[in-house]
Amino acid sequence: MPGRTLLFIPGPTNVPDEFLRAMDRAMEDHRGSHFPAFVHGILHDLKSVFGTTAGRAFVFAASGSAMWDAALVNTLDVGDRVLAVRKGQFSTLFADAAVRLGYRVDTIDVEWGEATPPDAVEAALRADTAHGIKAVLMVHNETATGVTSDVAAIRRAIDAAGHPSLLFVDGVSSIASLRFELDAWGVDAAITGSQKGFMLPPGLGLLCLSPKALARVPHATSPRAFFDLRALSASNDTGYFPYTPPLPLLHGLRASLDRILADGMPAIIARHHRHAEAVRAAVAAWGLPLVAARPEIVSDTVTAVRVPEGISSATVMDIAARRYNVALGSGLARLSGKVFRIGHLGAIDDWMIVGGLGAVEMALTDAGVALTLGSGVAAAADILRRTAPPLPSPIA
Numbered sequence: 145m146p147g148r149t150l151l152f153i154p155g156p157t158n159v160p161d162e163f164l165r166a167m168d169r170a171m172e173d174h175r176g177s178h179f180p181a182f183v184h185g186i187l188h189d190l191k192s193v194f195g196t197t198a199g200r201a202f203v204f205a206a207s208g209s210a211m212w213d214a215a216l217v218n219t220l221d222v223g224d225r226v227l228a229v230r231k232g233q234f235s236t237l238f239a240d241a242a243v244r245l246g247y248r249v250d251t252i253d254v255e256w257g258e259a260t261p262p263d264a265v266e267a268a269l270r271a272d273t274a275h276g277i278k279a280v281l282m283v284h285n286e287t288a289t290g291v292t293s294d295v296a297a298i299r300r301a302i303d304a305a306g307h308p309s310l311l312f313v314d315g316v317s318s319i320a321s322l323r324f325e326l327d328a329w330g331v332d333a334a335i336t337g338s339q340k341g342f343m344l345p346p347g348l349g350l351l352c353l354s355p356k357a358l359a360r361v362p363h364a365t366s367p368r369a370f371f372d373l374r375a376l377s378a379s380n381d382t383g384y385f386p387y388t389p390p391l392p393l394l395h396g397l398r399a400s401l402d403r404i405l406a407d408g409m410p411a412i413i414a415r416h417h418r419h420a421e422a423v424r425a426a427v428a429a430w431g432l433p434l435v436a437a438r439p440e441i442v443s444d445t446v447t448a449v450r451v452p453e454g455i456s457s458a459t460v461m462d463i464a465a466r467r468y469n470v471a472l473g474s475g476l477a478r479l480s481g482k483v484f485r486i487g488h489l490g491a492i493d494d495w496m497i498v499g500g501l502g503a504v505e506m507a508l509t510d511a512g513v514a515l516t517l518g519s520g521v522a523a524a525a526d527i528l529r530r531t532a533p534p535l536p537s538p539i540a
């Protein structure tokens with residue numbers, strides 16, 4: 145098909161051409177004397193995206209899920225107990241990873257479409273008078289349902305219970321797109337990957353630990369090899385890695401950090417909000433319900449949309465991809481066939497939002513959903529026009 149596929153999925157996201165060029169390079173000596181300045185610069189700048197000055201950032205050749213393992217095995221003892229909130233496919237998988245690594249996992253289950261409930265977390269921790277629970281596991285932005293939870297409220301719930309638990313937050317589809325404040329929110333481990341807000345190909349696992357979590361690293365008794373932060377910290381201190389790092393992706397990360405720092409997180413957060421509002425306006429104009437249970441918890445990076453009874457979301461996605469060259473996210477696990485997801489994060493412009501929504505409403509119509517063609521696009525365009533930032537002053 146001529147043109148370019150629009151990735152309207154919640155990751156991997158569209159990679160800016162300048163990042164592709166930054167990664168398209170000959171290999172270099174990762175033990176060379178030039179390398180430490182490069183590595184130290186990346187690890188330093190990464191911290192600001194996680195919202196920390198006190199914490200420490202790590203980069204692995206891995207995907208986001210691997211950082212669940214890395215966070216757990218570097219801070220917990222064998223057989224430790226954790227509390228996991230399950231509210232969608234990714235929070236379920238995070239809890240599952242802890243089970244498979246041999247930890248004892250207490251779960252709080254909420255409806256898919258709801259947020260992490262601070263009151264239930266507080267109650268569970270109050271009941272744990274012996275302080276057996278060592279960490280609370282939550283997903284900040286549940287990509288499967290398009291729901292964002294209030295991380296600071298969960299930290300307040302832990303503190304209100306007078307409980308010493310660590311707080312581990314999966315920010316795979318929020319960090320570098322939505323507000324994320326490791327220090328201010330009292331997060332102890334934050335987890336992400338390269339292929340969402342960082343606008344890079346998949347392949348880097350990114351992890352940031354608070355001083356409290358870092359203090360656990362030398363003592364944790366969980367077995368660890370590749371993910372051992374003792375080895376990685378020691379190498380990173382000297383500006384190197386204990387293994388051969390994914391060099392092109394590190395150059396991509398450098399380009400991504402340069403772009404993020406130049407734009408500034410407040411502008412990036414505002415852009416994501418504006419685009420999300422436009423997408424939500426389109427979905428409302430089509431008359432389709434969101435998976436998110438309440439307007440206060442809708443995600444600014446991904447919108448999960450229910451299709452009418454009798455229509456399969458897989459058909460909508462297939463038509464969007466093959467006829468209109470737009471990739472949509474599928475409904476995951478129990479939402480399979482019932483939901484499609486629009487990813488509006490990363491390197492997305494206004495025209496991509498409007499064009500993508502045009503393709504979605506054509507695909508919905510082709511699949512048999514009754515809607516007025518153009519209604520979603522008009523609703524989104526109206527929001528985008530009204531909220532467009534002022535034009536920079538004209539070139540003289």
Ligand SMILES: Cc1ncc(COP(=O)(O)O)c(C=O)c1O
Nearest residue numbers: 207208209234287314316317337
């Ligand atoms: C919230 C969340 N956590 C974890 C993951 C898994 O990340 P990865 O596919 O990079 O392993 C994803 C992937 O979409 C996600 O959205």
